[in-house]
Amino acid sequence: MPDPNGFLRYDRRLPARRPVPVRISDWREVYPPAGEELIREQATRCMDCGIPFCHDGCPLGNRIPDWNDLVRTGNWDAAVDSLHATNNFPEFTGRLCPAPCEAACVLGLGGQQPVTIKQVEVEIADAAVARDGLRPRPASVSTGRSVAVVGSGPAGLAAAQQLARAGHTVTVYERDDAIGGLLRYGIPDFKLEKQHIDKRLAQLTAEGVRFRTGVDVGVDVTAEQLRAEHDAVLLACGALQGRDTPETPGRALRGVHQAMAHLVAANRVVAAAGDGKPAPATLPDGTPIDAAGKHVVIIGGGDTAADCLGVAHRQGAAGVHQLDLYPEPPTERDAARDPWPTWPWVLRNYPAHEEGGERVFAVAVQEFVDDGTGQVRAVRIAEVTVEKVDGRRIVTALPGSEREIPADLVLLAIGFEGTEEQPLLAQFGVTRNGRGAIDSRPDWQATDGVFVAGDMHRGASLIVWAIAEGRAAAAAIHTYLGGVGDLPAPVDPARQPLAAR
Numbered sequence: 484m485p486d487p488n489g490f491l492r493y494d495r496r497l498p499a500r501r502p503v504p505v506r507i508s509d510w511r512e513v514y515p516p517a518g519e520e521l522i523r524e525q526a527t528r529c530m531d532c533g534i535p536f537c538h539d540g541c542p543l544g545n546r547i548p549d550w551n552d553l554v555r556t557g558n559w560d561a562a563v564d565s566l567h568a569t570n571n572f573p574e575f576t577g578r579l580c581p582a583p584c585e586a587a588c589v590l591g592l593g594g595q596q597p598v599t600i601k602q603v604e605v606e607i608a609d610a611a612v613a614r615d616g617l618r619p620r621p622a623s624v625s626t627g628r629s630v631a632v633v634g635s636g637p638a639g640l641a642a643a644q645q646l647a648r649a650g651h652t653v654t655v656y657e658r659d660d661a662i663g664g665l666l667r668y669g670i671p672d673f674k675l676e677k678q679h680i681d682k683r684l685a686q687l688t689a690e691g692v693r694f695r696t697g698v699d700v701g702v703d704v705t706a707e708q709l710r711a712e713h714d715a716v717l718l719a720c721g722a723l724q725g726r727d728t729p730e731t732p733g734r735a736l737r738g739v740h741q742a743m744a745h746l747v748a749a750n751r752v753v754a755a756a757g758d759g760k761p762a763p764a765t766l767p768d769g770t771p772i773d774a775a776g777k778h779v780v781i782i783g784g785g786d787t788a789a790d791c792l793g794v795a796h797r798q799g800a801a802g803v804h805q806l807d808l809y810p811e812p813p814t815e816r817d818a819a820r821d822p823w824p825t826w827p828w829v830l831r832n833y834p835a836h837e838e839g840g841e842r843v844f845a846v847a848v849q850e851f852v853d854d855g856t857g858q859v860r861a862v863r864i865a866e867v868t869v870e871k872v873d874g875r876r877i878v879t880a881l882p883g884s885e886r887e888i889p890a891d892l893v894l895l896a897i898g899f900e901g902t903e904e905q906p907l908l909a910q911f912g913v914t915r916n917g918r919g920a921i922d923s924r925p926d927w928q929a930t931d932g933v934f935v936a937g938d939m940h941r942g943a944s945l946i947v948w949a950i951a952e953g954r955a956a957a958a959a960i961h962t963y964l965g966g967v968g969d970l971p972a973p974v975d976p977a978r979q980p981l982a983a984r
């Protein structure tokens with residue numbers, strides 16, 4: 484029986500982050516382990532409210548009150564099993580998820596701070612590794628059926644693990660030189676050290692999943708070949724088409740780049756350096772894209788922008804500005820606009836924001852300014868208002884509000900426009916919809932025998948959604964292949980986050 488008064492006895496507390504001067508001198512994760520005492524105390528704040536809205540907040544349907552109580556009572560093995568029953572990779576979500584479950588925690592109804600669900604999750608996940616090193620659970624019987632998974636991000640990996648455990652032969656094709664999708668070269672080590680991916684991959688390999696890196700499906704191997712070799716195909720190629728701003732004067736100047744180019748270059752040199760000091764980051768053609776000594780301007784306000792900020796400080800930037808088109812959000816939930824338990828529009832301070840830099844809200848870039856040699860030297864910005872008219876965004880600059888911000892390196896982190904246009908799409912006979920995503924039928928098939936999941940289906944989203952869609956698509960593939968019994972399907976293709984409107 485959970486402690487009904489735990490939240491009255493204990494305030495919400497998170498482990499202290501590593502001090503800023505220490506953490507920006509390396510690439511290690513920002514949070515040290517929390518310690519058992521703190522986590523058991525925080526799990527005690529969950530009162531097992533009876534109608535746990537956190538279940539609806541989490542697309543995976545994680546059994547949050549169950550494992551909170553198991554942690555509270557020190558029953559770690561059972562907590563590990565309970566968490567893994569719904570989530571293949573809690574070490575990823577526990578570190579990276581923005582935790583919509585916490586926004587839906589019933590404590591929020593009474594003006595209390597929510598339970599630290601995500602922190603409890605990561606501690607359970609790490610306990611699993613410490614206890615048995617992620618024991619493989621290979622299938623006892625093979626079905627003799629074979630599935631190709633294209634793309635090795637969290638959607639593809641979750642599907643691969645579910646299908647392999649159900650007895651199917653699974654091959655994951657990845658065009659990059661390493662497995663992990665955005666977790667590998669998109670998200671920096673200070674948010675997710677890559678050892679966590681490698682440990683999971685060892686488990687998947689031991690469970691029979693085969694990995695083929697450096698294979699660009701549609702180029703190195705055709706859709707026809709894949710369909711001939713496998714009984715079903717899952718497309719999980721992500722939504723990696725970065726939004727650009729070609730109409731802004733000066734966009735072609737040297738020093739103006741897509742944010743992903745910067746992040747991938749930085750993550751690659753960190754990966755290559757091991758425990759040593761990373762070399763300055765460059766693009767594949769040798770163009771420097773390192774922030775050391777530079778005035779950096781990051782355009783955009785989301786995860787990608789915050790990751791660029793953290794990378795720029797670790798590379799030794801002279802100064803960083805982060806520009807946002809929208810006004811500064813409130814610090815507390817506006818209940819009229821975003822009532823509990825929906826995901827509120829509030830100011831989100833990532834650990835990277837503690838590390839320096841200046842955030843500038845309600846501004847838009849009017850021009851990237853040339854230094855006379857074709858290299859950017861500044862961005863000219865104007866203060867703006869943003870309105871939605873008939874669903875369209877209207878941005879209006881305030882006359883006389885223009886000014887320049889010095890910039891040697893400009894990073895565009897203004898979102899993604901869906902999955903990339905690439906030969907694979909036509910070969911499989913699928914087309915991008917108006918949002919750049921690939922539609923599916925209710926059974927996750929984009930076309931006969933070809934399934935789709937994750938960002939490629941949903942548009943740029945979150946890891947928790949990618950895992951949930953990967954699990955659900957795996958369940959549909961299992962049924963399609965005539966597998967015995969049902970696999971868990973936490974979401975259907977039409978499922979949307981909790982919303983008031």
Ligand SMILES: Cc1cc2nc3c(=O)[nH]c(=O)nc-3n(C[C@H](O)[C@H](O)[C@H](O)COP(=O)(O)OP(=O)(O)OC[C@H]3O[C@@H](n4cnc5c(N)ncnc54)[C@H](O)[C@@H]3O)c2cc1C
Nearest residue numbers: 634636637638658664665700720721937938944945946949
């Ligand atoms: C910088 C950044 C930071 C983020 N931070 C967070 C965060 O903190 N928390 C969070 O929840 N979410 C975050 N996200 C979002 C999250 O990473 C994605 O929602 C998630 O990775 C999507 O998973 P996926 O498996 O659908 O696709 P992806 O992870 O994008 O993986 C798709 C894979 O498919 C491969 N591929 C594509 N085409 C082919 C082909 N033809 N042949 C073979 N392989 C192919 C790609 O190389 C890639 O490896 C972040 C995103 C970015 C860009």
Ligand code: SF4
Nearest residue numbers: 541576580582584601
């Ligand atoms: S995966 Fe995300 S939403 Fe689900 S319980 Fe964990 S932190 Fe919450």
